[in-house]
Amino acid sequence: MTALNKNRLIIGISGASGIIYGLTLLQILKKLGDTKRPELHLVMSRSAEITLAYETKMKIKEVHQLADVVHANKDISASIASGSFKTDGMIIAPCSMKTLAEIASGVTNNLISRAADVTLKERRRLVCLTRETPLHTGHIKNMLALSEMGGIVAPPVPAFYAQPETIDDIVEHTAGRILDLFDIEVGLVKRWKDS
Numbered sequence: 001m002t003a004l005n006k007n008r009l010i011i012g013i014s015g016a017s018g019i020i021y022g023l024t025l026l027q028i029l030k031k032l033g034d035t036k037r038p039e040l041h042l043v044m045s046r047s048a049e050i051t052l053a054y055e056t057k058m059k060i061k062e063v064h065q066l067a068d069v070v071h072a073n074k075d076i077s078a079s080i081a082s083g084s085f086k087t088d089g090m091i092i093a094p095c096s097m098k099t100l101a102e103i104a105s106g107v108t109n110n111l112i113s114r115a116a117d118v119t120l121k122e123r124r125r126l127v128c129l130t131r132e133t134p135l136h137t138g139h140i141k142n143m144l145a146l147s148e149m150g151g152i153v154a155p156p157v158p159a160f161y162a163q164p165e166t167i168d169d170i171v172e173h174t175a176g177r178i179l180d181l182f183d184i185e186v187g188l189v190k191r192w193k194d195s
Contacts, residue, residue: 022093
């Protein structure tokens with residue numbers, strides 16, 4: 001008898017502004033330690049790598065070090081492209097409108113959208129932090145299609161009842177709420193309380 005695999009979570013980072021959300025999720029999960037967190041599978045688009053340089057001082061190598069396994073976005077034969085590779089689901093943070101459209105249409109031409117498609121077909125949890133504003137009807141229709149397929153559309157909208165004082169507070173609260181969807185408690189969410 002072989003030992004059971006530990007849980008696995010896929011983090012996809014596409015090329016929309018807001019790469020801080022994907023990075024923060026990886027950093028939070030990495031801090032949980034190997035025994036308390038799922039095995040982290042990371043896939044970044046080329047556009048995400050470009051956005052990383054615009055929006056942060058981190059290098060791609062540093063981002064890769066936050067994951068247990070890194071997959072090339074062009075590698076559609078990677079483990080996460082198969083339904084037989086069991087995972088707890090996938091978070092795409094941020095999720096560009098291009099990536100959302102690929103997933104919503106089922107036309108996948110890279111590993112991020114293929115892994116998302118597999119996540120949906122296997123009835124696993126898919127959470128997309130969509131990043132665009134304002135939205136046109138095509139964006140909204142794609143969000144509806146994703147939701148109808150079982151995905152969760154979670155635009156990173158700040159919760160001001162938490163009384164954030166810094167950008168990190170805003171991002172960490174959002175990250176904590178996203179991880180709530182996977183029953184991963186990280187102690188960052190200021191929960192609503194009755195007065």
